Amino acid sequence: MSKNKLTADQWDELNFPRPTEQEFDRVVERAISRRGFLGGALAFGSGAAVMGTAFFKGSTALAEGGMTFPFEGIPAFTDNTIHVPEGYEWKVLVRWGDALFSDAPAFDPAKGIPAAGSDRVFGENTDGMELFSIDGKEILVVNSEYTNNDINLPHAADGIPVSAEDVLTLQNLQGVTVMELAEGAEGWAPIIDSPFNRRITHLTPMTIDGPAAGHDLLKTEADPTGTASLGTFNNCGSGRTPWGTYLTCEENFNGYFGATAEVDYDEEIAKGYKRYGISTKAEPGSYNYHGFDPRFDVSVNPNEPHRAGYIVEINPADPTSTPVKRTALGRVKHENAEAVLAADGRVVVYMGDDERGEFVYKWLSRDAYVEGGDTSTLLTEGQLYVAKFNDDLTGEWVALTPEATGMDAAHIAIFTRTAASAVGATTMDRPEWIAVNPTAAEAYCCLTNNSRRGTKNDDGSLKTNAGGDEMAVNAVNPRETNNYGQIVRWRPAGEDHGADSFTWDLYVMAGNPTLNAEGPYAGSANINAGNLFNSLDGLAIDSTGMVWIQTDGDDSNADEYVGMGNNQQLAGDPVTGEIRRFLTASFGAEVTGLTWSTDRKTMFVGIQHPAAPFPDGEASLPRSAIVAVKRTDGALVG
Ligand code: FEO
Ligand code: CA
Ligand code: CA
Ligand code: CA
Numbered sequence: 150m151s152k153n154k155l156t157a158d159q160w161d162e163l164n165f166p167r168p169t170e171q172e173f174d175r176v177v178e179r180a181i182s183r184r185g186f187l188g189g190a191l192a193f194g195s196g197a198a199v200m201g202t203a204f205f206k207g208s209t210a211l212a213e214g215g216m217t218f219p220f221e222g223i224p225a226f227t228d229n230t231i232h233v234p235e236g237y238e239w240k241v242l243v244r245w246g247d248a249l250f251s252d253a254p255a256f257d258p259a260k261g262i263p264a265a266g267s268d269r270v271f272g273e274n275t276d277g278m279e280l281f282s283i284d285g286k287e288i289l290v291v292n293s294e295y296t297n298n299d300i301n302l303p304h305a306a307d308g309i310p311v312s313a314e315d316v317l318t319l320q321n322l323q324g325v326t327v328m329e330l331a332e333g334a335e336g337w338a339p340i341i342d343s344p345f346n347r348r349i350t351h352l353t354p355m356t357i358d359g360p361a362a363g364h365d366l367l368k369t370e371a372d373p374t375g376t377a378s379l380g381t382f383n384n385c386g387s388g389r390t391p392w393g394t395y396l397t398c399e400e401n402f403n404g405y406f407g408a409t410a411e412v413d414y415d416e417e418i419a420k421g422y423k424r425y426g427i428s429t430k431a432e433p434g435s436y437n438y439h440g441f442d443p444r445f446d447v448s449v450n451p452n453e454p455h456r457a458g459y460i461v462e463i464n465p466a467d468p469t470s471t472p473v474k475r476t477a478l479g480r481v482k483h484e485n486a487e488a489v490l491a492a493d494g495r496v497v498v499y500m501g502d503d504e505r506g507e508f509v510y511k512w513l514s515r516d517a518y519v520e521g522g523d524t525s526t527l528l529t530e531g532q533l534y535v536a537k538f539n540d541d542l543t544g545e546w547v548a549l550t551p552e553a554t555g556m557d558a559a560h561i562a563i564f565t566r567t568a569a570s571a572v573g574a575t576t577m578d579r580p581e582w583i584a585v586n587p588t589a590a591e592a593y594c595c596l597t598n599n600s601r602r603g604t605k606n607d608d609g610s611l612k613t614n615a616g617g618d619e620m621a622v623n624a625v626n627p628r629e630t631n632n633y634g635q636i637v638r639w640r641p642a643g644e645d646h647g648a649d650s651f652t653w654d655l656y657v658m659a660g661n662p663t664l665n666a667e668g669p670y671a672g673s674a675n676i677n678a679g680n681l682f683n684s685l686d687g688l689a690i691d692s693t694g695m696v697w698i699q700t701d702g703d704d705s706n707a708d709e710y711v712g713m714g715n716n717q718q719l720a721g722d723p724v725t726g727e728i729r730r731f732l733t734a735s736f737g738a739e740v741t742g743l744t745w746s747t748d749r750k751t752m753f754v755g756i757q758h759p760a761a762p763f764p765d766g767e768a769s770l771p772r773s774a775i776v777a778v779k780r781t782d783g784a785l786v787g
Contacts, residue, residue: 215725216695219784222679222729225714227706229735229761231776238781239732240336241764242753244772245273245293249328249339249346258769261301264314267321268348271328271339273297274773275742275755277387277485277687279395280330282747283466287330288345289753290395290465291742291775292384293323295404297758298435300770309433313441320351320438324381325397325472327465337751337777347468351380351405357456359476359529360558366418366455367563371444378456379444381472386485386582386687387742388460388498392524395463397472398483400503402457403427407439408448418451424566424615425482426504427454455563460486460500462528475528478512479549479565487592489585491647494518496527499592501580505599506614507566508574509536509583511546513647533561535574538653540624544639546649547572570616578602578626578634581686581701586723588694590644593656595685596626596635597701603629625653628669632709633659633683635673636698656696657721657728659683663712670709675726681713682730687755689743691787696721698728699754701739716740718754732778735763735771742775745787752778752786 220234231239246256253269254262262270272293281288296319298308310316329343339346357376361367367375381397382405388396403426410431414422419429428434429447438445444453458480464470478486481502488498494517500510514531518524534546547553549561554568561568578599585592601612603622611619622629625637636656642648659682660672684702691697698719703710718732718740734740737760744753756763759771780786 215727216693216722218720218722218727218729219780220729220731223731223733224679225681225706225712225717225730226733227704227714227736229759229763231735231756231764232733233778234731236781237778237786239754239776239778242330242337242775242777243271243328243339244764244774245271245275245322246772247271247339248341249326249348251342258765260303261770262318262322264318264321267318268350270322271326272324272348272350273301273322274757275775276385276757277398278742278744278753278755278775279387279389280744280746280753281389281393281395281465283345283393286343286345287747288465289326289328289330289339289744290387290397290463291326291328291755292387292397293326294383294385294400294757296322307435309435310437310441316436316438316441319436320380320442321348323351323384324353325349325384325395325463327463327468332746332751337746337753345465345468349381349463349472351382353380353472355379355381355461355472355474357474357476359474359478359562361455361476361480361562364559364563366452366559369444369450369452369456375452378474380457381461381474382457384461385483385503388486388488390462390488390524390527391490391496391518391520392527393464393466395465396486396488396498397461397463398485398500399458399461400482400484402482403454404434405436405438405457406445406447406454407432407434407437409439409446410448412448414447414451421564421567422447422454424564425454425458426615455480458482460498460528476562477529477531477533479510479533479561480563481507481510481565484580485582487583487585489592489646490518492643492645493647495647496531497646498528499583499585499594501577501583501594502566503579503581503597504614505579505601506576506618506620507580508569509577509580509594510534510565510569511536533565534649535569535572537573538575538577538623538625538637542624542652542654544651544653546651547574548649566616570618575623575625576614576618576620578631582688584688584690584696585646586690586694586696587692589723590646591638591640591723592646593636593638593688593690593696595688595698596631596637597684597686598634599626599631602626602631625655627655628658632703633661633670633672634685634702635659636685636688656723656726657685659685661709661712664709673726675721675728678712680719680728680730682717682719683710683713686739687718687741687743690723691745692749693787694723695787696723697731697743697787699740699743701741701757704736718743735759736761737771738763738773749785749787750779750783754778
């Protein structure tokens with residue numbers, strides 16, 4: 150019998166043979182029934198005690214009856230354009246290759262952007278973004294996560310670079326873009342040559358700060374101090390600090406490194422490469438940076454990968470500022486960085502490590518944030534924690550200290566995954582974005598999927614993460630072969646994000662109730678035929694408390710994904726759990742990155758890696774883009 154055909158009881162029996170903890174069964178029950186969803190929400194109450202500052206928009210109790218949706222959910226689509234509900238409109242803000250400066254090269258609809266001037270245009274594959282109001286101007290900071298090499302390098306077989314020029318093109322089209330925007334008669338557009346405009350690429354000088362700075366493992370021939378590196382890599386999700394800086398999050402940094410020769414590596418370094426997926430095989434890989442730029446050749450520069458995988462702080466107000474790699478926040482495959490203030494004003498940053506069986510982290514600063522005060526140590530001095538989600542719906546933040554991990558502070562910062570494994574953190578189903586609700590003391594985290602959850606190797610042992618931690622089915626990751634994903638929500642003790650314990654529930658388990666009448670693959674009761682989706686990823690909660698969910702999943706619209714259509718953005722009510730489909734992307738694209746104009750009348754949504762021509766039609770290559778979504782009546786959108 151296939152896993153999709155099991156009833157809830159059969160599934161439960163298979164995974165949790167009795168007698169086991171009865172509470173455990175109740176957790177799964179709660180996750181998959183409407184009764185459970187409501188019960189969970191009520192049990193937690195609806196209090197609100199997020200520290201009130203202008204930045205975090207104050208605190209208001211959740212409305213007892215839930216949210217008012219200002220739109221009807223839209224159907225699934227499978228076409229090559231974007232759909233939004235009646236009463237809304239969308240326009241392109243900016244596409245890969247659009248000029249930021251008047252000396253930028255023109256975009257060639259067949260070939261993209263040439264190497265010369267490739268750092269003068271908007272980068273490819275838009276991802277996390279935040280909008281800042283600086284001196285009354287709208288400044289958007291956006292990540293460009295990776296490049297579709299076959300599109301960027303049409304002359305190269307499989308898009309694998311064949312020259313230093315090819316490598317430079319790819320290096321320039323990733324990283325971060327800072328740009329000023331303005332809204333005119335034709336809608337929103339970047340202001341070409343604004344003094345705020347800036348490209349930060351794989352070559353931009355960075356400062357390394359925190360416990361790993363200056364450590365031997367970060368020293369290279371070019372930088373014997375171990376405190377100055379070049380470039381920020383695979384910039385995935387985003388974050389913003391209360392003091393107005395941007396946080397860019399280095400995710401799959403491992404993919405840019407490779408080797409030109411088989412050499413022997415120091416044991417500690419080799420172990421780290423294994424945990425983080427850095428290849429030492431003498432082959433080009435997909436980026437082949439190391440074929441032309443020795444900095445990325447680990448057989449020559451084994452420490453260079455230790456200088457990536459961090460949260461990087463960027464000051465959008467000063468285009469000449471040097472970005473800072475904040476190693477105190479750990480080195481993992483960072484998804485995003487959601488900052489909030491603890492009750493006493495200390496800075497909390499929630500972070501997910503997106504890989505199968507990796508962990509959820511929390512930073513807590515030593516000192517409180519004071520408006521206008523010194524913020525230079527708030528992401529340097531403090532404590533990093535990792536989450537344990539207990540099956541009884543409680544959880545703890547376990548401090549990654551030298552005593553708890555057996556590692557010194559520098560090693561905890563560099564090999565953070567190893568430190569988290571040492572304290573028995575809960576292996577998760579690929580933690581993607583985390584978002585804090587500004588209207589209630591709670592945080593949400595997308596667990597996108599984990600096809601290996603609860604599955605076994607040929608010898609009967611459970612599959613593990615790259616560090617050997619088993620990925621058994623548990624209450625927070627309750628589904629074997631989890632191809633759909635779920636959102637875990639935690640509420641800190643005392644309604645204080647600085648607390649070291651919390652309670653949690655599952656806000657939603659995606660699924661397909663049109664194929665499975667019941668059981669874990671049906672999804673939770675807030676999934677229905679009208680809002681099907683899989684692989685939730687991007688996440689943001691607007692000033693009203695509406696939970697915006699973006700997907701990066703299987704858009705085949707077939708088999709277990711039938712009825713889900715293209716990737717999409719949905720809106721969820723935090724109290725009732727109702728979820729409606731708001732936007733559908735063009736085919737092949739993921740929806741990722743969400744921010745608002747200062748007046749909250751425009752929502753900016755990222756459309757990454759479209760697979761078919763978009764948004765310029767058949768005559769052009771597919772182009773990742775940011776779209777501006779507004780209500781036609783000019784009302785607020787979040
Ligand atoms: Fe860049 Fe985990 O998404
Ligand atoms: Ca993502
Ligand atoms: Ca994803
Ligand atoms: Ca992506």
